[in-house]
Each structure stands twice: as C-alpha cells, then as structure tokens.
Amino acid sequence: MTDVKPVLRLEGIVKTFPGVRALDGLSFDVLPGEVHALMGENGAGKSTSMKVLGGIYQPDEGAIIMGDEQVVMNGPLEAKAKGIVFIHQELSLAEELSVAENIYLGELPRKSFGRVDWALLYERTDAILKKLKVGFNARTRVGDLSIANQQMVEIARALTVDAKAVIFDEPTASLTDAEKVVLFDVIADLQAEGVGIIYISHRMEEIFKITDRITVLRDGQYVGTVETKNTDEERVTQMMIGRKLDLSRNVSHHELGNVALEVRGLSCGKLYSDVSFEVRRGEVLGFYGLVGAGRTEIAETLFGLREPSAGQILLDGEEVRISSPADAIARGISLVPEDRKGQGLVLGMNCRDNMTLPQVDDLKAGPFMAEGAEVAIFDQYRDKLDIRTPGWKQRVGNLSGGNQQKIVIGKWLSMHPNVLIVDEPTRGIDVGSKSEIHKLLRGLAAQGYAVIVISSEMPEVLHVSDRIVAMYSGRVMRTFTSEEVTEDNLIQAISGLTDDRAA
C-alpha cells in the first residue's frame, strides 16, 4: 500500500468556532480507488472536516495536500475545480429550479452571448440521471421531488466533473434500500475509475459493506485508522464511544394499560386507505414500510395536519376530530417530524427556544416567558439525550446534524405526551445515541406512554417495537407481534406480497 500516492491528505487541521474546538489536529489521507469511512459521534467533527476540504470553511491551522502540492480552497467552486466534490448532509438545493439547473448550478453550459445552452444541459443531465436509474428527468422541478429523490440530485452533481475525490456526508440517511443499491453501484464505478471516496455514515452495515478503511474521530481529534477487513463493528464502536452496545431484538414487554389511541378505517384520499390499528399505554407500535407507503401521512393526520376523508380516530375510547397541530398538542399528542430542517427546527433560533416552542404559552411568569424554567427544561433534555452544544444560546443551525435531531426529540419529549409519534427518530444519529434513544423510547412505554415509531430501518423497528404494522402502498398488510415477526416475513409484507400467511 505504501507505494500508492494518496489523492488527498489532511495534515493537522484545526478549526475552532466560538466556544467549540470542532477540529483539533486532524490528519488522514485518502488513496485513489478506495472508499474511506469517516466515523464518530454526533458533533465529532466529521462534517466540519469535510467543509474544510470543500472550501466552505478555512482551517485555522494545518494543510490540505493534493498530489505533491499544498492547496488552499477559497470557496466551494474552487474546490470543485480542483476535483473535490462534496455531497452534503443537509440538502442544499434550489427548490424552484429544475433538476438540471441544480446539478449544473454556477456552471451552466453556455452558447454565444452568455445564453444558456438548454438542449445540451438537458442532454447531459439525462445521461447522468440514466446512470442513476431514477424515475424523474432533467426538467423536473426539484421542489416536487421526494427527499430521497432530492438526495439523488445531490449525488448526480458528483458525476458532472472529473472528480479526484468525492465526499458523501450521510448520503443514505433518507434513501430506500433500492436507492441505496444504486448509490453503491455509483460508488463502485467511481472507485474503479480511481477516484478517492470519503464516506460518512452512522450505519455500520453500510460501512462494512463498501468501505476499505475506517478513520475514527472523537471530539475533533483523530483516534485512529483501521482496515475494514481486519476489524468488526464492536471494535469500531469501542473506538468511537469507548463502550459496547446492545443491538438485540426486543423481547421484553411492559404491562399494557388501556387503549390510548385507536384508528378505525382511516382513509385520506389516495395517500392511504382503510387503516385500522390501536396502541395501548405501555406499548411501542412500530410502522415499517418503504418510503411512500403512507406512514408519514398517517402521522400527519393524527397530528391535525391533514384531514381524513373517512374513518374514525379515538383517544382513550372517545371519538375526536383533530383539527390542527395546536389541537393535537392540547390532546396530548406529540409528533417528531421526519424532516428536521424543514419541519422540526427554526434554525436561526437558539437551542432553548427551539426546544420549548410548543409550550411557550404554558411557560409564563406573569406576562413574560419564564426563562429560568425554560433553561431548566433544556438542561434536563441536554443531559438525558447527551446533546453536544456549548450552551443554550447556540443557534441550532450551528449544531451538528445529529445534535439537531436530538433537539427535536427533546422538544417533543418535554411535552410529556400521552401518545408520542416519532417519524424516523434516529436519522443521522450516531450508534451510541441511537441505542440511548431506543432505550428512552422503551422506557417511556414502561412509564405508561403510548409510542408509535415510524422507521425505514428494519433493525430499529425490530429493536424497539412490541408490535409491528407492515404497510405497503397506503394499506396495512399485516400486524405482527414481536414473537411472530421475522426479517423475511416482514420484508414480504412490505413488498406487497400477500401470500405470506399461506407460506
């Protein structure tokens, strides 16, 4: 290995923000044709180091070396021109523009007099999209695409230039299994062309499937680099968080109380139809299915964001009409939404204010906000969820992705709901915190809450649920108890194969 020259090398990179030493002397290199994983807890500095590489931040100290030369990246376009392509953790697309315009933003092909060469633009884009096997074309407006498809647009950007190194920052966080397969094919192609790939993810199974080496960061510091084939999940976890994890399936059950929420024959236009289920206090009900199966839409209906076209919702045995989120909150329903940036957080507001937002009207001292009580709530959930931030005054937009997600979870836990609905609760959360959150969800059920967990990650549903509702294309295919569920019959049910009962 020593005779191969790295495409890219970081040397002693230091980057500080007010109150945070995000990177503290980070060094590692990427070889041509390798997939190099970058792992670490939420806030370890993974995204920050990649932003330094991508020219978005300037390092305080240290050097970036490409080939034999030290390079300085003064901006994203300069980094791209040097062959470094960065696919962001948070989507950064212009919703009103077409797919093609987004992919070639800032470098649209031109004809004479600076006119955009639309024909060429669409032709090039469609060629790339074909490689990615996606179901939309170059002219589609990005705002009309699902989050997963928007992610594919980000990935398509990587294929437009002659890349030397491509950085994927949690690309699979919102992809379906089928889309993941396509992504991994793309990565394999890039690899074959000798491109160096940096791959950031919290999902162990992916890391072990596609990467060659793993570099681990902790608190902005370099912990070590290992060859993937010479290590295992347990050892990497140990490097990241210094302890082991319990990843088994859920077998315990809590004592069940009465039915907190019952849904009978609920339908909402074409989104889903004839959905019936119930959740008892003390129970975690998992919803598993492919993206687009209608799970999020059911949650939004229960939270008063959509009007059902038919069916009944019963809370504690009483039929209710939930007309708005405020109404849902008043009835003790909480929803942790799937899109933290769009639906969960006001990025420009500080951590504390975000966390107490749903209960501003209840935290009063006279006419004013009871700021002391607010800080107390924030502190409580910061400790409970291990949120890494210099203090409550930090803007949420400055937190790492996983820590942002934890703020959203804390926000809704602090409402002490009767029914807690969480939609993809651990998206972007590191393995350690993930198991903490799973424990927390189980613990809440034990305290008598009714919990609904929507997830596209099979290990997650298997790990936390007492019962699992399998959905396919807007319909409930089957409800499993945790004794009868297996990976196979679950996959069958969510693929729409109905003969699993006979089998």
Added chain:
Amino acid sequence: MSDVSQREGAKREGKMSSLSRQQIGTVLAKQGILIAFVIFIVAFTIANPKFLSPDNLLSVVRSSAIIGVMALGVTFVVISGNLDLSVGSMMSFSTIVVLDLHDKIGPLLAIPTMFAMTLCLGAVIGFLVGYLKLNSLIVTLGMLSAIHGLTLTYSGGKNMDIADKEGTWFGFFGQGDILGIPVPILLFIALAAGLGMTLSRTPFGRKVYAVGGNGTAATFSGIPRARTVFYCYLISAACVATAGLIQASRSLGSQNTVGQGLELEVLAAVILGGASLLGGSGTIFKTVIGVLILGFIQNGLLLMGLQFYAQFVVTWIIIILAVWLDIAAKRGKLWSSFA
C-alpha cells in the same frame, strides 16, 4: 530540508493572505453600518460644529419620533417574514381623520375613534396576508394606494385644519413636554420599551420569531401562524395611529399627503437596524439604533446644506447600503464571485 521549509513558508503565506482578506471582509460587512455612521458623524462635526450640540441632538430625536414609532410596529411585521409598505399612507389617513373628528366630536372621542378606524385597516391587511396567505408586498402596496384614495375621499381632497387652535389641549401630544422632555420622545421611548419587552420576553414575541424564521416548523409546533401575522399587522397599525396622533397634534392642521414616502424611511430604519427581510431576525433595540442613525445622517446632510428633497435620494442610497452589507455579512465577503 529546503523542501520542508519551502512548504512551511507556502503554508503560512497561503493562510495569511486568505485569512486576513477574509477577516477584513467579514469585519467590514458586519460592522459596516456602524463604521459608516462614525465616519458620517466625524465628517458632519468637522463641517458644522453645531451638529453635536445638545439642541441639535434633541431636535434630531424629536423629528425622528414619528418615523421611529412606525418603525417599531414594522419591526414586528418584518420579523414575522412580511413587509408593510402601507404605513405612510395609513399615517396620512390617521392624521386627517383625527383632525376632522376633533372639531366634530371633540378630542376625547376623536382619538379613540381614529385608533379604532386605523386598527380596522390593519385588520384588513392582517386578514389578507395572515389568513388568506396573500403576498404581503402586493397587499400592502395595494393598500398604500387604496388608503390614499380613502383619505382623499374622506377629506374631499381638502387640507384639514383645527378651527380653534388656541382653545384646545390637543397640541399636547406633539408640542407638549413633561419635565422638559418633549412628549413625542416620551411616547417613542414608552412604546419602544413596551414593544421591546413584548417582542423579546413574551410568548407572543417568541411566536413572531418562529413564524418568520420557519413557518412550517412553527405550524408543526402548534403555533397559529395566521393569527400571529394578523396581530403583527394590528401592532403596526396601532403604531401608525400613534404616529398620526403626534403628527396631527404637532401641526394642528395637515395636508392629505403628510405620510407620503415615509414607508421607505421606516423600512430603511428597520433594515439599518439589522432586521433581515427574510424574517426571523431583528430586535426593537436595533430598530431604535437604525432610526437614530437615519435621523442623524439626514440631519447632518441638511446642516451641510443639502437640499431637503435630495434626502429622498440619500434615503434610497442608505437602504441599498444596508441591504448590501446585510447580504455581505451573511456571505462573509463584500464581493460575490458569481457573475
């Protein structure tokens, strides 16, 4: 050996040049308004030593009070992510109405009636922008012209004057003083304090920031977006009514067009204070600073002998400067590298 030192040198040089350039850009962008303000003050004082005299300072604050009071209300609207371009024409309306009613039903009834009528106008805008979700630029630009028409219809196109200027206490709000401090200034300070507390410390203020910062997330948190925007326009209208009261009381007579063009000065003050037009940021304190900066610059230019009407051009230039610096601060540099 030489290879290493060469690289070290390159490293330091590369870092130095990029860092210092970037830092200067950031500092200029972030503090640009203040730096420009200080330069103005120094230049004005050199040009005309009267500029910093207590008399002149007081007169600046006094003449800024009307703009200031309106800017307080517009701050709420801007933070909620909307615009209000109707405040100037709405102020003309308030002024004319209260002067007219003064002689018809007496000042004691005229003032609350005028407030109620102005609040109705605010409610109409709040309904259209908040509940019907119409674009605030279009709605308030339309209202600017509609309210102007309303005022002209109401007054029959004539100027309005109080008949008995000597025998009324109505002049108190514009001309009176308490302990030597002019009442308009006291009104401005009281409103600024009250609205400042409302915005920074009450649940309602928190909701305004949330709605302007990310409306979808606010909805997902159970915050009534439409109602919050509605209330912002009511607050704006109440401030406009107060400004109209000061204006009417100061001159005891008025043209139909007293407020014309003030909407831009008000907006300039709010943006100068650093509120983002995208919503979600800004404070009452910053707006007060913005009002004062605008007032001092205009006053300074007048003292230097600039024609009164040239002020309109100057105000526009200041707006452009403020918006540019606001964007530059976000980008961290003054020039965009994009074509």
